[in-house]
């Protein structure tokens with residue numbers, strides 16, 4: 636999917652919501668546990684109930700890898716279901732990969748080619764040759780960790796390197812990499828005060844913004860400083876939506892939560 640197609644979906648749906656599919660078997664409704672594939676059954680019900688309210692889904696691969704081969708199969712079924720039934724929806728494999736070049740190439744092939752995600756999250760720590768293999772895929776996107784939502788972001792990311800904060804170095808340097816037009820960046824919703832500075836360096840790039848909902852990030856603050864003329868934001872909420880209820884009505888409850896965020900977004904988009 637191109638960024639132009641993504642922006643068109645945002646305008647059509649009045650939404651820049653990304654729903655995180657972080658499935659924890661200890662949190663899903665107990666009645667699903669008797670199903671052959673409880674993770675996929677949960678995801679399918681959430682997708683069926685919420686697809687009209689969001690423009691992206693983001694399974695975090697940790698929640699699938701934790702269940703071994705069965706978990707990986709559930710991830711594969713989930714992305715196939717999305718690509719078959721909702722090809723207009725942007726998909727993100729939140730896998731946070733990155734390694735020496737030939738290894739990165741295999742990670743890129745796994746997520747962007749074999750599984751068929753539109754994008755994958757990548758850690759910038761190993762530098763240019765660890766990220767460029769991900770950027771070679773046409774109309775696919777590499778979402779580079781820039782300033783993360785957690786407290787530990789202050790351990791390294793905001794520390795000065797050659798007189799400039801590391802996260803700013805990541806943003807600036809990555810712009811010079813081959814096929815950098817395929818880059819997007821992760822910036823946590825809990826770091827709203829930093830968005831204005833970030834937009835000075837990457838005014839046009841899409842930002843994936845986790846941290847609204849369970850982590851307490853503020854949607855209005857994020858939009859005030861992070862939105863650009865083409866919107867340029869995908870705001871994610873995972874637990875705050877998918878675990879709204881663990882009764883039989885869990886999918887409707889998730890849709891209610893998603894709708895609350897979508898309606899807030901619609902107001903912001905139309906002002």
Ligand SMILES: O=c1ccn([C@@H]2O[C@H](COP(=O)(O)O)[C@@H](O)[C@H]2O)c(=O)[nH]1
Nearest residue numbers: 695783784823845848849850872873874
């Ligand atoms: O900086 C980051 C990068 C990734 N994440 C991931 O996003 C979701 C957030 O889940 P919530 O339940 O809405 O808190 C989760 O998959 C994280 O691993 C992040 O939170 N911050």
